[in-house]
Amino acid sequence: MPPRTDRHRLDAATKHLDAPFAVADLAAFDRNAEDLVRRAAGKPVRIASKSVRCRTLIERALRRPGFAGVMAYSLAEALWLTDGWAGTDLAGTDILVAYPTVDDTALRALAKHPAARAAVSIMVDSAEHLDLVDAALGADHPTIRVCLELDVSWRPLPGLHVGPRRSPVHSPAQAVKLAKVIGDRPGFELVGIMAYEGQIAGLGDNPKGRLQAAVLRWMQRRSGSELVDRRQAAVAAVREVADLQFVNGGGTGSIELTSADPSTTEVAAGSGLIGPTLFDAYRAFSPEPAVLFALAVVRRPKPKIVTLFSGGFIASGPVGETRQPQPYLPEGLSLLPFEGAGEVQTPVTGKAADELKLGDRVWLRHAKAGELAERFTEYHLIEGDQVTATVPTYRGEGKSFG
Template structure:
């Protein structure tokens, strides 16, 4: 962010939150809406299912779903899906991960409205066994989506991507589909394939041209292989069952996944808030919509200031790119010895000269959604005003894991 632009945003955010003591978190509503429009433009006309884990705030999920081109939620737990359906946020929630939450399964079985709205994820017959064990052999109809492995296996035992579903070939997925169809109390309605090695890896990392070129090479070949395999899987499953939807993609791969004719809908969530892990993509540049402010509490040495709190690392492999980044004022950086600390975070850089005790430093989080686990509320900023304050899941008293 250029210094002049950074100064303008800092002045605006400081003015908007002048009467609110930090630590605090904001969502820039104009940036959020602009990011939604960008996602829609990249979707090729496919509807976008909002990944709730990347938002974790009912008001923002409602705002996203009110935008043209967005339909339904991709939830990360069954308990969360039950909560959002009960709150009237959606009547179409796919749980993106298998559930072994027996209490949530019993709640699902007991609620006719929830059963019509919620689809659980399955990639192993053992998950069906668990549902039946929890609910009994005569349980009501449960909607089921199959997940196929979307990773790339170029040679031998090489695996490029995340470790999700164990089924990847048409034969394997159809065998699983037949298991669902053969068991009473289950209705097969969907198929999902999430290509994390394409959607979740930036292909234009600053200062790393060779790594970026290698990633683009991998992603081109992986997408070509997946498109062919996914089409074959979808055709094979449709031969034995009617599917309401085939879901694919993520924020980082919308335009690529939209080119796969076998996919009927896309998924995205991180692109709405624009965290730092999505700074390194050639195809798009989301605007930073979610930020948090920490107050300066110490000036321990020349060229160093210390802010209160800040130890908000993102999930994933524990690299430096998982740490929050100080962005306003421009010209600050974490130290190599303390990083982002549990109760204090020292910062160095030329901007320390202008900071005094009581000033605030604005940070961006590495991953979308996880910031909501640290703050009970988001202050919605328009221009230089806070136009509303909305609870996160945490602020509503919920923790879904």
């Protein structure tokens, strides 16, 4: 478990604010950033923007040594970031769009935007993606930078798939075939490969239950060895037909594996800056909770239970306990199993509840890093025991990219 911050410091810094609200503890954020760079062992860290969704925090990390580039989650977002950084020290920041786009409006905007075309790469995993771009822009469109996604899920037996359902390009032969197709198509330049090992990066190796932990660690060892060998073979083969500028891999949970692979040139990470609860279940690292939200006590229905206003901020992914926000401070509180975190009220229970009065705050952590920014329009930045700035999230800037 990550070290706990001081509840009294948080309360003192935010005493002028009415809950619910969200904060970013900049000291914890900076320590998390420093640890990501340490774990990357010399390879640059590309910031996964979906796990942050606040330009101020993305910019803070980008300006630190060891970070380079952004992994955006939509082309519209990449264009918005590019425009926002024009004329600043972040102008020309390399942006990789991590998911294929079928947004004709954004593609047309990209084609008309020389600065964005020089900085932004879109994701492809089939000739169909190229066809779609041609259909949106016309066959004589300007050159678009593209990145080939290599699937590095584990397939130990026919019909058994362990990992995210992403690219259909799984083998080195398939990667080379698509690379040649890209190279032969006017209007496209293959500049990179992405190979995201979600079955390691997104699954903590220290879950509850010894049997589950043992099975998961066995899977990740076997999968890790296989994917590194296959990624190296695929990258070497593609380099024979394309001048790659980058090979991206990993996520917060698999930085060591990715950085140790000589075929990669960079690692991706975002959640490790924020420290959500899903990343408590790793043995090798422990990010500090840097982004928290506070809810107010509005009822005391019985001893050892208080009810908080709002709080039903459920994370995406498989429905279950791990996707609920968790009470953090004061220590010793938990959600009620038959009510959980609700849209307009969230009861919590524990000895600490008896010490809480109406209007007192309970601090909670979200399960996933970036999704809290979809619930709040601003983050209050804490330094020491003071709020030193209040900055908008993507949502607060009127942007929601899906």
